[in-house]
Amino acid sequence: MRDDTTVTPMIRLTRVSYDIGITKILTDVSLDLAPGKPTLLLGPNGSGKTTLLKLLMGLLTPTSGAISNTRDLRKAFVFQKPVMLKRSVAANIAFALSATKRDASQATISSLLRRVGLEHLHDRPARKLSGGEQQRLAIARALALNPMLLLLDEPTASLDPTATKAIEDIITSAANDGVKIIMATHDLGEARRLAGDIIFLARGRLGEHTPSPNFFTRPSTPDAQHFLAGDLII
Amino acid sequence: MRAPFLDFASAIQLLINGDATLGAIVKLSLLVTLSATALAALIGMPLGALVALTRFKGRSAVIVILNGLMGLPPVVVGLLVFLTLSRSGPLGTLGLLFTPTAMVAAQAILITPIIAALSRQVIEDLWTEYEPEFAALHIGTRQRITALLWDSRFSLITILLAGFGRAAAEVGAVMIVGGNIDGFTRVMTTSIALETSKGNLPLALSLGMILIAIIMIVNALAWSVRQWAERHAG
Numbered sequence: 409m410r411d412d413t414t415v416t417p418m419i420r421l422t423r424v425s426y427d428i429g430i431t432k433i434l435t436d437v438s439l440d441l442a443p444g445k446p447t448l449l450l451g452p453n454g455s456g457k458t459t460l461l462k463l464l465m466g467l468l469t470p471t472s473g474a475i476s477n478t479r480d481l482r483k484a485f486v487f488q489k490p491v492m493l494k495r496s497v498a499a500n501i502a503f504a505l506s507a508t509k510r511d512a513s514q515a516t517i518s519s520l521l522r523r524v525g526l527e528h529l530h531d532r533p534a535r536k537l538s539g540g541e542q543q544r545l546a547i548a549r550a551l552a553l554n555p556m557l558l559l560l561d562e563p564t565a566s567l568d569p570t571a572t573k574a575i576e577d578i579i580t581s582a583a584n585d586g587v588k589i590i591m592a593t594h595d596l597g598e599a600r601r602l603a604g605d606i607i608f609l610a611r612g613r614l615g616e617h618t619p620s621p622n623f624f625t626r627p628s629t630p631d632a633q634h635f636l637a638g639d640l641i642i
Numbered sequence: 643m644r645a646p647f648l649d650f651a652s653a654i655q656l657l658i659n660g661d662a663t664l665g666a667i668v669k670l671s672l673l674v675t676l677s678a679t680a681l682a683a684l685i686g687m688p689l690g691a692l693v694a695l696t697r698f699k700g701r702s703a704v705i706v707i708l709n710g711l712m713g714l715p716p717v718v719v720g721l722l723v724f725l726t727l728s729r730s731g732p733l734g735t736l737g738l739l740f741t742p743t744a745m746v747a748a749q750a751i752l753i754t755p756i757i758a759a760l761s762r763q764v765i766e767d768l769w770t771e772y773e774p775e776f777a778a779l780h781i782g783t784r785q786r787i788t789a790l791l792w793d794s795r796f797s798l799i800t801i802l803l804a805g806f807g808r809a810a811a812e813v814g815a816v817m818i819v820g821g822n823i824d825g826f827t828r829v830m831t832t833s834i835a836l837e838t839s840k841g842n843l844p845l846a847l848s849l850g851m852i853l854i855a856i857i858m859i860v861n862a863l864a865w866s867v868r869q870w871a872e873r874h875a876g
Contacts, residue, residue, distance in 0.1 A: 465778065467774070467777055484778065485778035486778075487774060487775070490775065491771050491772060491774070491775045493789070493793060494768075494793040494871075495793065495875060496875075503779075503789065507779050507780050507782070507785065508780075533873075533875055553779065
């Protein structure tokens with residue numbers, strides 16, 4: 409396990425479990441998440457990545473265990489398939505801004521759209537955008553909340569390399585601006601490119617939480633070794 | 643018996659000449675139907691939104707009843723309003739029977755369930771779609787309701803137009819509660835029934851043409867609203 413004794417964690421999970429009926433989705437997950445480079449969540453389908461993100465966001469409540477945040481931690485979430493409001497691109501941003509005390513002026517909206525490279529689509533109906541553009545707008549909407557912690561659930565799933573690169577650039581830029589990113593992905597290449605540290609989940613349990621280079625060069629659990637080798641983990 | 647084409651020619655002549663009787667009947671018909679639609683919207687839309695956005699015991703039964711009432715037989719509605727407003731009925735003292743007000747009430751009762759049930763469906767579908775994003779964006783209850791109504795606006799307008807069309811084409815209820823009194827409660831549908839039975843086919847045909855034109859215009863409006871919405875709001 410990673411030892412973050414030198415950095416105060418933003419979020420601490422203590423023996424967190426989440427069940428749906430008799431099905432255990434997550435079991436006894438304990439970890440600290442500290443500010444800094446992006447944390448990437450890896451694991452096969454059904455390993456509990458999305459559930460962990462939703463628990464971190466507060467969209468789900470743990471069945472047992474505890475999640476403690478630093479005070480006034482502003483969080484935002486981007487879904488794998490974000491829903492665009494039936495409005496223009498700019499109106500989607502304005503809607504998110506209206507949920508905060510932030511200024512919803514055209515200048516703020518344009519600045520957020522510029523940040524994700526969508527300024528030229530300002531007046532376009534949001535639902536007419538391509539998948540990659542919708543994902544960028546969803547990130548801009550999340551950034552409108554001025555988050556300290558941004559949770560992303562496979563934002564590049566089913567996007568082409570160009571759209572993926574655009575999203576990764578936005579994520580890197582947000583991380584450089586001091587936003588802590590926690591992101592689920594299936595893409596090992598993406599994890600190598602972006603991650604400061606890796607959380608590896610398998611069958612609802614925490615396999616590893618380790619700096620990214622360690623994970624890719626010396627995975628310590630058999631499940632992680634199989635996952636990196638491309639084997640099926642059932 | 644006159645040749646049908648002669649009746650058509652006379653009907654068109656009446657339309658071209660702007661027959662005063664015809665004008666009065668059309669004016670009253672529009673006044674009654676527009677009032678009934680407005681009244682039904684005031685009751686039906688908030689009722690639909692309330693059922694869509696709240697969870698309470700017996701909600702499923704309410705939805706089934708609302709959906710079932712969409713098929714209310716007009717003559718039954720007319721009979722019930724007649725019994726309510728007749729001299730010995732609970733609201734008999736108001737003296738509203740055989741007045742345009744009674745006709746407005748009958749039409750409103752007929753189309754309120756249509757507006758409420760369809761509004762409920764539209765708002766609930768959008769709510770299901772938006773709910774996770776609203777939670778992630780920390781959107782408050784008031785802002786959620788406002789956003790749902792605003793983003794459903796084009797569908798709600800279409801529902802209103804459908805209600806208007808149903809009310810405008812209705813004959814049974816207004817015949818019973820209005821009495822089809824010449825110059826007072828005679829509307830297009832009741833006039834068509836009466837004039838046909840009297841053999842005055844030119845007037846019946848001209849009213850029929852106007853009624854069909856109104857229904858067509860309403861449907862064209864609904865179609866245009868939908869097209870505009872898809873182009874501009876997505």
